[in-house]
Each structure stands twice: as C-alpha cells, then as structure tokens.
Amino acid sequence: MDNIRLAENKDIEGINKLLYRVETVHRKLRPDLFKPNAKKYSNDELRHLLKNIMTPVFVYEEDGEVRGYCFCRIQNNFGNDMLYAMKTFYIDDICVDEDAEGKGMAQKLFDYVKDYAYKKGAKNITLNVWEGNDRARAFYEKMGFFVRSTTMELTLRKPVKVILKQNED
Numbered sequence: 001m002d003n004i005r006l007a008e009n010k011d012i013e014g015i016n017k018l019l020y021r022v023e024t025v026h027r028k029l030r031p032d033l034f035k036p037n038a039k040k041y042s043n044d045e046l047r048h049l050l051k052n053i054m055t056p057v058f059v060y061e062e063d064g065e066v067r068g069y070c071f072c073r074i075q076n077n078f079g080n081d082m083l084y085a086m087k088t089f090y091i092d093d094i095c096v097d098e099d100a101e102g103k104g105m106a107q108k109l110f111d112y113v114k115d116y117a118y119k120k121g122a123k124n125i126t127l128n129v130w131e132g133n134d135r136a137r138a139f140y141e142k143m144g145f146f147v148r149s150t151t152m153e154l155t156l157r158k159p160v161k162v163i164l165k166q167n168e169d
Helices: 009-029 043-051 105-119 134-142
Strands: 004-006 057-062 065-076 087-096 124-127
Touching: 004 105, 009 043, 009 057, 009 065, 009 087, 043 057, 057 105, 065 105, 087 105, 105 124
Parallel strands: 087 124
Antiparallel strands: 004 057, 057 065, 065 087
C-alpha cells in the first residue's frame, strides 16, 4: 500500500483539515461538549505525536495530498495484577476526507494499521466511537470490531456559556 505511510511534519496542514472535519462530526452529535472551529491537537502537539514511537500516526496520501489519517497509541499493560500481560493498539482517531467516503480508502488505511499492529506484537486493536455516529460504528463492525465495554454518562448540569477566571470556582 504505497499510498499509506507514517506521517511527517510536512503532513500537518493536511491532517489539520481532517481534524476540523472530525470536530464538525462530533459537534453535530454533541454540541454540548465540542467547541466550534476547534481541533483535537495543536500543531506543537502534532509534531510531538509524530516523533513518538508509541503514538504512530499514519496518512493516506493521494496526488500529493493527505486524504486520510489514523492516530494510534501503543498501550502495554504489563505488570497489571488483574489482566494478562498484552500489548494493545488503540486507534485514537481515524478519518478520510469527505470525497473519499465509500471508495475503500478507510478500509485500506485500517488494513494497513491492523497489519502494522500485528507486526508490532499487539494482541488486539481497540477504539472508542461516539454514540450516534452510526456510519463510523457500521464501518468498525464491518472491520470486525465488537463492543467490549460501554462508557455511560449522567449529565448533572446544563451547559453554561460562562468562562471562569483562573482560580475561580
């Protein structure tokens, strides 16, 4: 898969476009949580992730442009008294641009990441998907994922659009 590779600093601009796309999807699902016109990582955070071997980021490049990405995190639970020792490959975020949806690009990106995780000795791949993101959930199920646990929420207060000053409760 010549179009897929580890991301480099030169890819940050293309990655940023996709990060804003993800923000829009999430904000439509949960406007009470996600800020408009924000992205998950600053450029400094992206540069840090790209040089860390424990947080590989992959890009799908086509015609010199980043058309998709997959942020990953290698997790080890060695030394845990309750769980068997294993290496887990966590997909933190995966996205392809809107024009690429339904064209197999996300599956190619996922297959590449799955092969990479296997070669790195991972026992499994995990990820989270927001409730209501039915397209993403259907994609992950098609890739063989199943529900392992569920995060639940109880909202205690209505969102408040007040910015508190530092040291103020």
